[in-house]
Amino acid sequence: MYNDYRLNPDKPYFMEKLVSALSYLSMGFVGFIYIVIVVLTKKSLKPFLKYHIFQSIFISIGYYLLCVFIGLICNILLFIPFINKLTTMIIYYLTIDIIFGFSIIGLCCYAILFYLIITSLQGKYSYIPWVSDIIKMNVR
Numbered sequence: 337m338y339n340d341y342r343l344n345p346d347k348p349y350f351m352e353k354l355v356s357a358l359s360y361l362s363m364g365f366v367g368f369i370y371i372v373i374v375v376l377t378k379k380s381l382k383p384f385l386k387y388h389i390f391q392s393i394f395i396s397i398g399y400y401l402l403c404v405f406i407g408l409i410c411n412i413l414l415f416i417p418f419i420n421k422l423t424t425m426i427i428y429y430l431t432i433d434i435i436f437g438f439s440i441i442g443l444c445c446y447a448i449l450f451y452l453i454i455t456s457l458q459g460k461y462s463y464i465p466w467v468s469d470i471i472k473m474n475v476r
Contacts, residue, residue: 348384356388356456364393
């Protein structure tokens with residue numbers, strides 16, 4: 337089927353969709369490199385690319401900070417008597433291999449990543465509560 341982009345200038349090109357999907361896969365690194373290239377060539381980014389690149393960077397930073405925070409809390413809880421056994425059991429059941437070598441946490445992370453990649457390849461704006469709202473306010 338032939339898509340004429342002159343009829344709908346807001347529709348992203350395949351390269352933009354690919355860069356946004358690769359940005360999610362690389363935790364924002366591909367998007368950051370693309371932004372540097374665009375700045376050096378003095379072009380402008382479409383809102384679609386800005387949205388997905390900044391969302392991928394924001395999610396990656398948020399995921400890292402969440403892991404550090406949860407690790408810190410778990411390490412503190414492991415020093416408290418009686419709670420340390422409960423904490424150890426919770427950590428064990430959340431990180432044990434359940435399906436095809438993936439844990440519950442891993443499955444959730446991959447499901448979110450899969451959703452983000454599919455929506456960006458379709459040329460749509462994905463929605464993650466709180467994160468997408470912050471990105472929409474700051475990117476347009």
